[in-house]
């Protein structure tokens with residue numbers, strides 16, 4: 087309704103401006119027109135009496151002239167008449183103004199017209215030359231012009247009324263047209279939303295019939311795309327901007343995060359004390375600062391030996407322990423559940439399925455049943471934690487492929503954003519999974535499903551296309567399945583900026599000295615580092631082979647280069663992981679025997695968990711860092727190394743098969759399967775001039791700073807907010823319809 091009034095108002099305003107501009111012109115036009123009319127009348131008077139007056143003057147019949155003049159002046163339009171004989175006024179009629187003077191009026195040899203002011207109105211003085219008996223005089227006819235002014239005023243009033251009438255008519259017409267357009271517009275939006283929701287072939291037909299609906303959708307898509315670009319390009323993402331985005335876009339919303347790995351693990355030490363551990367997990371290091379900024383609840387598996395001793399009666403514990411800002415809700419799993427769900431289905435099945443590392447996945451039906459039941463258990467925990475019927479739930483990773491659907495069944499109004507932290511394989515590879523349809527169905531319970539890269543999004547869409555009945559909208563990158571839409575989007579994960587682990591770090595020179603001392607390495611030894619979980623996807627063996635090649639092909643590095651490999655034990659229950667560790671230890675020994683000696687160890691293998699500040703100290707002490715993943719969704723170690731180097735020195739050697747290589751293109755990009763090329767890259771890194779190191783590092787730091795983890799979370803949450811707004815529109819339309827039906 088407001089928009090209709092606005093249209094009418096604008097039309098009225100335009101009309102008022104036109105009226106104000108036109109009225110003065112119209113008045114003066116009417117006045118001029120009336121004056122010309124009076125001039126014409128004067129001329130008529132003169133022409134009709136000229137001969138008679140000439141004759142009477144020639145005969146000097148003054149009485150007849152005066153009588154004739156009085157008769158002419160009796161016409162109500164003629165004010166007065168007289169004869170100017172030179173400067174002398176003769177035979178003036180009774181109404182001749184006292185102020186009239188022949189000197190002013192009768193000066194021309196031809197007819198002339200002039201206006202004089204008398205009291206409060208104008209008088210037109212028409213003067214006509216007259217030859218009477220050889221003497222040239224002037225017949226002067228005076229007309230009162232007040233009637234012309236009156237006519238102008240009347241014309242102005244009529245015109246004003248007429249234009250005002252037209253203006254009101256135009257305003258009413260504009261309002262009617264606006265009302266009509268609005269109705270069509272709303273109908274089109276309704277159609278567009280409905281067809282989008284229906285998601286079947288029918289909607290394609292409807293789009294063609296109602297082009298406006300398609301246009302609206304296109305515009306909305308463009309808006310969304312431009313907003314994504316704006317978000318990406320112009321926001322300096324930080325905890326504050328993330329909090330502001332939440333407050334502006336999702337105020338009053340409830341955020342629940344769910345992951346298998348918990349951000350804080352409480353363990354009982356041998357001395358019986360409780361120690362706190364921050365796990366070696368890319369997921370945790372990325373997500374924890376985000377949840378710290380947003381608040382809310384994080385639901386995760388309580389895996390620590392003292393976890394039960396640190397929760398309240400509802401299995402909740404406020405974290406971070408020093409400055410609590412959110413709630414960790416722990417879910418307990420039996421050994422049997424962990425074996426089937428975590429070690430079995432997730433890490434022997436899905437992990438090798440999704441990573442091209444040539445480790446054969448194992449699919450056990452008994453594992454899958456436990457995977458399903460643990461997903462159910464987490465769904466129940468989430469429902470118990472939810473205080474509203476429409477929370478925003480951020481589901482993390484391959485441990486919870488079935489969870490989005492289970493939440494959707496229990497909380498239909500929830501906004502579920504799922505992020506898959508590992509690669510998604512191509513459809514052919516995914517097709518070997520016996521649970522492929524159930525996994526896709528589970529994930530499509532999400533409102534938004536995110537991957538690190540567009541390539542993984544494409545692989546997922548291809549898998550959906552191959553294995554379930556659905557409609558894929560390739561332009562929108564979404565899947566319509568069972569009447570619901572899931573958006574498939576790339577959100578490259580990152581790290582916090584500035585990293586907490588940088589707080590209290592010593593200057594680079596000091597870190598170099600401290601680390602070399604601690605590891606018993608000579609002060610001028612060049613150092614490379616590799617830091618990760620002991621996982622076969624990380625290419626640890628391949629990296630060692632490259633070092634072997636380097637030392638073989640470039641013996642000048644013997645005694646001058648040492649590689650520190652930090653590997654945190656992980657999933658050690660699994661044979662593949664144990665074998666990897668044994669193989670790595672054996673290879674390190676072998677290389678050290680062949681190339682080392684006299685206290686020189688080319689490879690130092692440190693198999694233990696390192697806390698973030700130790701990791702950053704190592705990064706700062708190193709000349710280069712190797713990330714040689716055989717396949718990796720993103721890899722945050724690469725980004726952390728860059729973040730640690732505020733001295734803008736150090737070289738990153740990065741696998742082309744890690745998602746991070748798409749963003750950190752100034753690293754030395756390598757194929758980890760090519761030991762020779764990787765050896766060359768290490769040599770290149772060790773001989774790279776400082777200015778080149780600085781230039782590369784500066785660009786990478788800018789990239790990591792700008793595309794930090796707050797941006798990652800912010801973009802997902804903004805997408806969730808847009809979805810919720812669209813959902814609200816649909817609900818409003820449905821409510822309006824129900825009311826209309828009830829009133830009908």
Ligand code: F6P
Pocket residue numbers: 346347366367368369370483507508656657719
């Ligand atoms: O890469 C997926 C991922 O969840 C990472 O985020 C994390 O580094 C790793 O797996 C954690 O493994 P886990 O929790 O099994 O130790």
